[in-house]
Amino acid sequence: FIAKLNAVRYAFLELGIDNGIIVARTDSLGAGLTQKLAVSHAPGDLGDRYNAFLDVEEVTASTLGDGDVVIRREGKLLRPKRLASNLYQFRAGTGEERVVLDCITALQNGADLLWIETEKPHIEQIAGMVDEIRKAVPNAKLVYNNSPSFNWTLNFRQQAYDLLAAQGEDVSAYDRADLMNVAYDDTALARLADEKIRTFQRDGAARAGIFHHLITLPTYHTAALSTDDLAKGYFGDEGMLAYVRGVQRREIREGIATVKHQNMAGSDIGDNHKEYFAGDAALKAGGNNNTMNQFG
Incomplete structure (x- = not known):
């Protein structure tokens, strides 16, 4: 592992990279x-x-x-x-x-930032490890993965449950093992948990020395969810309105460039090349009658 850190640093020198950053990841917390x-x-x-x-x-x-x-x-x-x-x-x-x-x-052998994989998003757990690391390396900085692999709702509702219980609050109305239940969505516990999720990045930076929060593969989940929503509407009672209201109308009103998908695929660049090489004889994809002009 140390040899790999040295190799990366040496590669930076060989390639003339003055601002390269080495992030050292550890999965030791869950590795038995x-x-x-x-x-x-x-x-x-x-x-x-x-x-x-x-x-x-x-x-x-x-x-x-x-x-x-x-x-x-x-x-x-x-x-x-x-x-x-x-x-x-x-x-x-x-x-x-x-x-x-x-x-x-890792930090003593060339790494710039740390990446610690954890089994749950718990600031005090992360901070406890960073506190120990900073006894040896006071300026240690952490990259943290706000991973979709965590059940954020359940984790933070359980943390809220434990916090309220520790404060002597009555939590008898809640089943700690079943806190994902939609019946709890409008409760004080759920609102407390959501607020903790909302401030997780800020609190993690302040308490646990998290320098950069990343989130791995969020678009995998957004793509799947949006496709599922569209399919249920399009093949259901809404028909084409599911796409128009749920996708295209929002693209137009929110200024999302993908509404002109021809441009996003490079058709305008292709037309420019055709015109450059063929002049007036160029057969272009665009023009006054192109449907893309309907979007302004």
């Missing part, structure tokens, strides 16, 4: 397995610290089996637990510590 054991040359070095997270059992020379892999730490022979898949297992509950080690190591 590893393919490799780290190389250690001395107690307390990076490899030794990494191997300390492995789930191991102490063995002796007499209890070793053929093909067993062992490491020596603090005078003991330790056999990492290896699964049938040939992967080694980390000790449960070490995810955050491994994230911190990953991030400090």
Whole structure:
């Protein structure tokens, strides 16, 4: 991993890139397995610290089996637990510590920004790890993925539930496991959760040092949802009105360039080329009678 960071930095130098940014991502929080054991040359070095997270059992020379892999730490022979898949297992509950080690190591070896993958959008969890990282690298900055993989509604309603319960509020009207239920949409808890979602980016920047919020593949979901909405209307009672009212009319009134899809496909550029090479004999896609002119 460190070699890859060095290689990217060297590539920047070779290519004359003065403003290149290296973002180092870690998935250690949710990763319970590893393919490799780290190389250690001395107690307390990076490899030794990494191997300390492995789930191991102490063995002796007499209890070793053929093909067993062992490491020596603090005078003991330790056999990492290896699964049938040939992967080694980390000790449960070490995810955050491994994230911190990953991030400090990356920043100290050429990375500019961090990307920590988490299993839920929880600012205090993120902040706790960043606080530890900043003890070693005070100016550490984080890229965070506001991932569509999270169930944002359920996560934040459960966080709101826990907050209200901790404050001594009566939450008996809510089923924590069923907070996605539409019956809760107009409740005080749901409004609190939505407000926390609305301010998530601002709060994450202030509390957890998140320098840049990104959101992966949102257009995958918007494309699917809009297509589903259109199909239900177009093949239902609305017919063509589903497209006109739901899509085209909005494109026109909101100034969305895609309403002139011919231009977006490059027809005007093609016409310019044809006219340049063929003059008056050019057979162009555009012209006074082109339907695109209906849109101004």
